[in-house]
Amino acid sequence: VVGGFKFNRIFIFDLEQNAFLLVFSYLVTFVWIVGVINAYNLIDGLDGLCGSITFVTFITYGFIYYRIVPHVAAVFFILAAAILGFLVFNWPPAKVFMGDNGSTFLGFSVVAFALYTEQDVNTSMTVYEFTKILVLLNLTAIPVTDTLAAVWRRTRDHRPIMSPDKSHIHHKLLNIGFSKTGVLYLLLSIQILVCISVYVSTLLTKVQSTVLLSVTYLLVLLFFAWIHYANRRANRRKAVAEQ
DSSP states (O other): OTTSOSOOEETTEETTSSHHHHHHHHHHHHHHHHHHHHHHHHHOOSTTHHHHHHHHHHHHHHHHHHTTOHHHHHHHHHHHHHHHHHHHHHSSSOSSOOHHHHHHHHHHHHHHGGGOOOSSOOHHHHHHHHTHHHHHHHHTHHHHHHHHHHHHHHHHTTOOTTOOOSOSHHHHHHHHTOOHHHHHHHHHHHHHHHHHHHHHHTTSOHHHHHHHHHHHHHHHHHHHHHHHHHHHHHHHHHHHHHO
16 A cells, blocks of 8 residues: 555546545555455365466456556466466365465455556556446455455354354355355356456446446345355255254
């Protein structure tokens, strides 16, 4: 944040117009970075999940920034290549585990490098800057939405926010009946579709991009809602079977 990696604009609102908005931009950026770092740490509950989602995200960032700031795109492609090499050993049955240090580094990389901007921008960059907060929200939709659900769940149950449980998205999918690889392929497919939508949005006008990204995230929310209710039905069936 101190190095200038922050939200400069949220839609039509220029956050560098005055001191108040500048402080607000730093505050939003700080909360966003800390939140995403923790979200990627929490989603790392299944071998290959955090790494595969981040791999697709970095590839998408690479293609977006290749048309905007090529040397930043190179950083994303290098990170994606490093993750791919790790996934060979982290894919179930895993021989190597990521751990907290790995997942938090990936979360930091996803959110921090994407905040990079330059003064000399083209039309694509203008559209990207206009919808950047929606772009980041969509690219991190799975871990961030899962974390928001976890915070709500633990607050509702009067438990510490950081207390562990077995109600994350991957736990629910396993409870419904998916295999570990089935969970990975399903969530990875969702991430790929979201990333395609995000990339297409950078080729559109500001209004079109905003609509597409909003609809995309709404669909992700509907997916999470479907998993939630499917998990509740699975729990009821198991409770009846045990009686």
